[in-house]
Amino acid sequence: MTIDPIPLFxxxxxxxxxxxxxxxxxxxxxxxxxxxLLLAIGLKGGMELAKVPLGVIAPKAAITLALGVTIPLVAxxxxxxxxxxxxxxxxxxxxxxxSVSAVTFAVALDFLRDRQMAFEAYAPLFLVLLEIPGIMVxxxxxxxxxxxxxxxxxxxxxxxxxxxxxxxxxxxxxxxWLAHAKMASLEPFYFxxxxxxxxxxxxxxxxxxxxxxxxxxxxxxxxxxFAIVMPLISSLLGIGAAALMELSAGGALxxxxxxxxxxxxxxxxxxxxxIPEANPALSICAALVITFPFNLLIxxxxxxxxxxxxxx
Amino acid sequence: MAQLTPRHLxxxxxEEAIESxxxxxxxxxxxxxYSVCEVRGQGSRGxxxxxxxxxxxxxxxxxxxxxxxxxxxxxxxxxxxRHYAVVAYVLEVGVxxxxxx
Numbered sequence: 001m002t003i004d005p006i007p008l009f010x011x012x013x014x015x016x017x018x019x020x021x022x023x024x025x026x027x028x029x030x031x032x033x034x035x036x037l038l039l040a041i042g043l044k045g046g047m048e049l050a051k052v053p054l055g056v057i058a059p060k061a062a063i064t065l066a067l068g069v070t071i072p073l074v075a076x077x078x079x080x081x082x083x084x085x086x087x088x089x090x091x092x093x094x095x096x097x098x099s100v101s102a103v104t105f106a107v108a109l110d111f112l113r114d115r116q117m118a119f120e121a122y123a124p125l126f127l128v129l130l131e132i133p134g135i136m137v138x139x140x141x142x143x144x145x146x147x148x149x150x151x152x153x154x155x156x157x158x159x160x161x162x163x164x165x166x167x168x169x170x171x172x173x174x175x176x177w178l179a180h181a182k183m184a185s186l187e188p189f190y191f192x193x194x195x196x197x198x199x200x201x202x203x204x205x206x207x208x209x210x211x212x213x214x215x216x217x218x219x220x221x222x223x224x225x226f227a228i229v230m231p232l233i234s235s236l237l238g239i240g241a242a243a244l245m246e247l248s249a250g251g252a253l254x255x256x257x258x259x260x261x262x263x264x265x266x267x268x269x270x271x272x273x274x275i276p277e278a279n280p281a282l283s284i285c286a287a288l289v290i291t292f293p294f295n296l297l298i299x300x301x302x303x304x305x306x307x308x309x310x311x312x
Numbered sequence: 313m314a315q316l317t318p319r320h321l322x323x324x325x326x327e328e329a330i331e332s333x334x335x336x337x338x339x340x341x342x343x344x345x346y347s348v349c350e351v352r353g354q355g356s357r358g359x360x361x362x363x364x365x366x367x368x369x370x371x372x373x374x375x376x377x378x379x380x381x382x383x384x385x386x387x388x389x390x391x392x393x394r395h396y397a398v399v400a401y402v403l404e405v406g407v408x409x410x411x412x413x
Binding site: 281 | 363
């Protein structure tokens with residue numbers, strides 16, 4: 001049996017922080033790595049997008065958007081009725097799960113490349129399309145109980161559409177798409193170095209996730225269970241959508257992983273502004289401390305197994 | 313010898329998510345400027361490590377006249393204390409070139 005190195009970097013950071021090591025990734029390096037990874041993902045997706053006719057992409061994009069809307073609509077009743085969480089918290093957490101984690105996507109990309117499995121190389125488009133709808137649905141779910149008029153739409157749309165991750169992913173997609181014929185000289189920087197940068201980023205995510213572990217005490221057992229069961233449900237929705245889109249097994253794994261992942265960068269920032277009464281510790285605990293490592297260590301191999309069986 | 317003019321220094325320590333709101337509000341309430349730096353620490357809302365986006369905290373400093381300082385802290389108390397991690401305090405300080413503030 002061979003072990004993938006990528007999750008081990010996460011575990012190194014995680015256990016280093018638990019053991020109170022003084023290991024720290026400088027904040028500026030974290031920022032630089034996240035910028036690099038998001039741009040590289042966008043660029044690669046854009047280059048591949050240029051090779052596919054719009055008529056092929058459009059229906060797939062529509063199904064992806066529908067997936068992004070569906071996930072929070074499934075998550076919300078579980079949290080609100082079953083978990084009896086306050087509406088604001090249930091809606092905010094549902095929004096986090098509707099949106100996606102680019103790093104989880106990057107790990108799934110690496111998983112496929114390692115196994116030399118074919119996939120739709122324009123898949124970063126799915127990542128971009130799934131970033132926003134979940135957040136918007138989460139906010140609407142919070143405000144449907146009253147207070148729709150209190151939403152400051154201008155500020156909110158600015159935060160959601162011009163947040164760092166969306167700008168870098170969409171910008172990368174556009175640059176890759178427009179300049180796809182002349183990207184060869186950028187390959188060594190963006191694509192050869194990608195995996196190395198990902199390992200450092202995961203080391204940092206391990207440190208951060210372990211640093212938040214005390215939030216498990218306040219979140220309670222229901223949320224902990226939700227953070228494991230919800231990705232399983234969402235991954236099934238993702239697999240269903242992938243079948244509808246007639247994606248390859250590799251493409252299905254990427255979509256299932258995206259569906260299963262929860263946002264811990266774009267969504268928390270938007271939710272702090274749009275649903276201030278929601279407790280941010282709850283969604284961060286679920287998305288980052290439980291769901292992210294779950295997907296990394298168990299989810300991706302599990303979805304891969306299921307898809308391999310189904311796609312035979 | 314340079315003359316010190318008495319002014320008020322409003323200090324807001326807040327989660328980064330509301331930095332732009334706070335600075336815009338301060339300017340609208342009559343401040344002439346502000347300085348911001350990133351900080352980290354611990355308070356009633358737990359440790360704010362500053363390690364990643366959602367854990368970032370900023371310290372905003374605003375030099376101004378007393379009525380503006382009062383307006384800013386009243387506004388912050390009314391609009392932000394309930395749901396956000398915010399600490400606010402005011403110091404009396406002496407500044408050079410008081411006409412700037």
